[in-house]
Structure formats: C-alpha cells, structure tokens
Amino acid sequence: MGRYAAPGACPACRAGGAALTAPGPRLAPAVWLWSDPAAAAALSSRDLAVILRAYRAANGLSRAALAALLGFDKSYVVKIETGSRTPGDVAGRRHIARALGLPFHLLGVSDPDDADFAALCHFGDAVVRLAEIARQSGRAVEAVNELWPLAARLEARAAEGRLERETLLLLASARLALGVSLGTVLPEERLTGAAVWTGKALLLARHLDDTPLLAHTLRMHGNELRKAGRLPAAVARLEHAAAVSSDPAGHGSALALLARASGDAGQSDTFDTAVDGCRRALDSGAEHGMLLNPYSLREIHARGLLALGRPDDALRALHANEAGEPAAPQWQVIASVTTGEVLAAAGERDGSAEALQTAIATAEQRRLPHQLQRAIRAARRGGLETVADSGLAALRRLRGLLAPSA
Known part of the structure; x- marks a missing residue:
C-alpha cells in the first residue's frame, strides 16, 4: 500500500508509530495539490513543465533539489521547465511520476499494466480505512497524502467510463474520506474545497443503492457544509x-x-x-x-x-x-476553544486565556489551522489581545508548513 503514498509507509504505521514524533521541516504537498487552485490547474493541464513548477512550489524545492530527487542534471530540469526539452519517451515520464508520487495519467502515460490498477483497487478499502485511522489519530495530513493518489486514479478511470459498481463504491468512499481529511487540515478560507469533495461523494452515494453509505455520506457532507458556512x-x-x-x-x-x-x-x-x-x-x-x-x-x-x-x-x-x-486528539482542541469562548462570555478572563492558550498550542501541534482561527476570534472578542497575537504567530508558522512557497 505504501507505493500509493509518499513517503512509503502505510497510514496505520504513521498513525501510531514513533517515527511520527519527529516530522520533517515541511509537509508533503498533497493537501495543496488538491485544494490550491494554482496547483489544481497545473495538474489538470497535464503539461509536464507546469506540473514540475507547481510541484517545486508546493514542496519549496529549488531546481537543484528537484533534479537530485529525479536523478537528473539541473540543466535538464531547467530545460523541461522552460519548455525547451520535453521527455517524449514513456519510460522517462513514468520515472518522473514514480519519483514524485504522481499518478501516471497526469503525465500523459498509462500504468505499466492494468495489474497495477487492479492491485490499487484490491487494497483500496484498506487504504481508506487506514487513512481514517490516521485522521482520527490526529494525523489528517498523512491521511490526505495516502488518499489523494487513490482518488486520482479512480477519478481518471471513472472519466473513461471504466468503473464497475464495486469500484464506484470505492471511489465514493475515497472522495468522502479525502474531503473529511481536507476539512480537518485546511484553513477556513479553503474549507469549501473539502465540502466539494464530500459533495462529490454524495452524488455517487445517492445512485448506488447503499443506505449505510448514503447515511454516512450525508453526515460527513453536512458537517463540511457547516464548517464552510x-x-x-x-x-x-x-x-x-x-x-x-x-x-x-x-x-x-x-x-x-x-x-x-x-x-x-x-x-x-x-x-x-x-x-x-x-x-x-x-x-x-x-x-x-x-x-x-x-x-x-x-x-x-x-x-x-x-x-x-x-x-x-x-x-x-x-x-x-x-x-x-476525548475520542480523538482534535477534540481536545475543539473543546478548549469552546471553553475559552464560554468563559470569555462569562467574564472569566483568566480562565478563558488559559483555555485558549492551551488550544493554540495543541492546534499548532496537531496542524489544525481553522481551530487556530477560531481561537484567535475568541480571544479578540474577549479582549485578550496577547492571546490573539500568540494565535496569529502560531497560524503564520503553520501556514509556512502547509502552504506552497512563493
């Protein structure tokens, strides 16, 4: 299953393993590849030069770093990005797709054979379930990174009219899980993107004659709509x-x-x-x-x-x-923000400040930008400007991890 994720570890290992205690300096780009309009446009263009530039931006990579990742000379990467060279061979494009963790179809090539897609579908239910474990364990970014290659492959096959009922059920589940995971890690101004994905899942669920799936999808889509206002x-x-x-x-x-x-x-x-x-x-x-x-x-x-x-x-x-x-780590943050809001409304400034500072620290640790935004608003309404400033600083640091570099 790790072959469909970056880096190569299944979400269950990442959700509970000690290796997760020391994350790298930047997050993997899948959140932004699915939610940032510029990245989405780059992917939909299927133009290798555009995709490579977007990938570098999402990861904060220099051309030299991208060349090292691909095993190319820097001058060759420059030529590809400027359009003076275009790898026309299938093997070269497949190599780039594998190295960057991109679905093959985005670079205009097919998988080596249909057995690869069959394997993806075979393990797809497990990928969705384990990504849900990762999200509920407070590691929603890892869940997104696991889910988006699965969703991309299934979306491509669906566009070709090549999905039977069981695979459509898997696509609905992948869309839903991806949307809910995005709704956990995206800032408020991007939460509509999460609701779009859960809405796409609902479109399928309504036509698949599966009442438990429909009920679950309605619940999750309704919640993402609420978060999006x-x-x-x-x-x-x-x-x-x-x-x-x-x-x-x-x-x-x-x-x-x-x-x-x-x-x-x-x-x-x-x-x-x-x-x-x-x-x-x-x-x-x-x-x-x-x-x-x-x-x-x-x-x-x-x-x-x-x-x-x-x-x-x-x-x-x-x-x-x-x-x-709490049943999940993110509920500690949610409850702390609510406690701060209620205490502020009751005039208990010290208790409110303590609760909101706790929320800010945990939200930054758990990478929950929209909970930070809630805490900042609550602090400002309560006249707790020092707490609000602390929240803004944490939000800037978190945006530096989640957002593509300029």
Whole structure:
C-alpha cells in the first residue's frame, strides 16, 4: 500500500508509530495539490513543465533539489521547465511520476499494466480505512497524502467510463474520506474545497443503492457544509442523515452533527431536540464514537448554547458533569476553544486565556489551522489581545508548513 503514498509507509504505521514524533521541516504537498487552485490547474493541464513548477512550489524545492530527487542534471530540469526539452519517451515520464508520487495519467502515460490498477483497487478499502485511522489519530495530513493518489486514479478511470459498481463504491468512499481529511487540515478560507469533495461523494452515494453509505455520506457532507458556512444546506443534509440512519450509533452521530449545525444556524428548537436525542442514544447504550460520546456532547451542547445567545446555560453545561476523555486528539482542541469562548462570555478572563492558550498550542501541534482561527476570534472578542497575537504567530508558522512557497 505504501507505493500509493509518499513517503512509503502505510497510514496505520504513521498513525501510531514513533517515527511520527519527529516530522520533517515541511509537509508533503498533497493537501495543496488538491485544494490550491494554482496547483489544481497545473495538474489538470497535464503539461509536464507546469506540473514540475507547481510541484517545486508546493514542496519549496529549488531546481537543484528537484533534479537530485529525479536523478537528473539541473540543466535538464531547467530545460523541461522552460519548455525547451520535453521527455517524449514513456519510460522517462513514468520515472518522473514514480519519483514524485504522481499518478501516471497526469503525465500523459498509462500504468505499466492494468495489474497495477487492479492491485490499487484490491487494497483500496484498506487504504481508506487506514487513512481514517490516521485522521482520527490526529494525523489528517498523512491521511490526505495516502488518499489523494487513490482518488486520482479512480477519478481518471471513472472519466473513461471504466468503473464497475464495486469500484464506484470505492471511489465514493475515497472522495468522502479525502474531503473529511481536507476539512480537518485546511484553513477556513479553503474549507469549501473539502465540502466539494464530500459533495462529490454524495452524488455517487445517492445512485448506488447503499443506505449505510448514503447515511454516512450525508453526515460527513453536512458537517463540511457547516464548517464552510453553508448552514441551511448543512441542517437539511443532517436532518436527512438522521432520518435514514438505521443503526443507533449512526443516528446518534447524525443528531450530534445536527446539534452543531442548528446551533450555529440559530435554530433553537432543532438544537434542543437534537441534543435530547443524543442523550437518549447514549442512555440507550448506543456504541460510542468520535461524535457520540459524553465528551463531545458536552462541547457541542455548550457551544450551541453560546451561539444561541445563552451564555449562562453554556457555562452550566460546561461544568455540569465529568465528561471523560476525548475520542480523538482534535477534540481536545475543539473543546478548549469552546471553553475559552464560554468563559470569555462569562467574564472569566483568566480562565478563558488559559483555555485558549492551551488550544493554540495543541492546534499548532496537531496542524489544525481553522481551530487556530477560531481561537484567535475568541480571544479578540474577549479582549485578550496577547492571546490573539500568540494565535496569529502560531497560524503564520503553520501556514509556512502547509502552504506552497512563493
């Protein structure tokens, strides 16, 4: 499976291995290849010179460094990028695709044989599942890097009309997982890109006669719409998800996400009903997950009450009971930001500053730019300018890792 990722390690190893404790100076470029308009345009052009320039920008590489990576002389790379030389042989283009971790079709060549694509499909479900493990373990960048080559290959085959039902199911799952992972690591101004990918997954799920897939896709797409600020559409998708989710855990997760969206949308009745439904699901013994658990529900409840203009109720919800441990590392950040927001609204400046500083430090460590942006806004609303400045500095450092070089 590592042959479809860069670097060559499966997401499970990366999600739990010690090798992850010392990341390199820059992140792999897959996040930006899928979300940055300039990089996406370069890939769609299938022009080798344009792609190489975009790849260098995404990785912050000099021409000499790219030449070393490809095993070429620097002068040869210069000629390719300026268009004075174009590798016309199939073997040369395949070599470049392998060295850079790019799907072959982007460079105008086919895979060596269809067995390669068959192997990708054979392991595709495992790639998606393991990428989800990586994302839920707080390593969403690694999940994106694992998923995007799989999605690119499947998209190319779909465009050629060469996918049967089982492979279309895999494509829907890959689109969804890629969108959710992007929604974890992209800054707020790019979150629409994540919703586009989950929306593409929903287009397939609606036509594949697979109710569990449809319910799961509606949940995830609704949540990405919420994060992108499309609140009425988010509420509609999540209400649909709750209606078609047949298992208790899935139904409860849909209600949890509906509570978040309806709180943000100012829909008080829908919010209260959804929170009550989550509590009933937990009381009934429904299986706990990332969303349906006491820790997440406390954060969702407090955040929604604050959004609905009920700060005293939000503070009581925050301190109502012990909520245990978060189901995923990113929920520590989410809950810390919400705690800071609620305490600031209650006039508890010291507690708010402490919670927001904790959120900022953990969000930078976990590479969660839109949570940093939330923390900065909360600090400014609370008049905590020193905390806001700390958040801005962390955001600049994180952008330096995630964004392509100028």
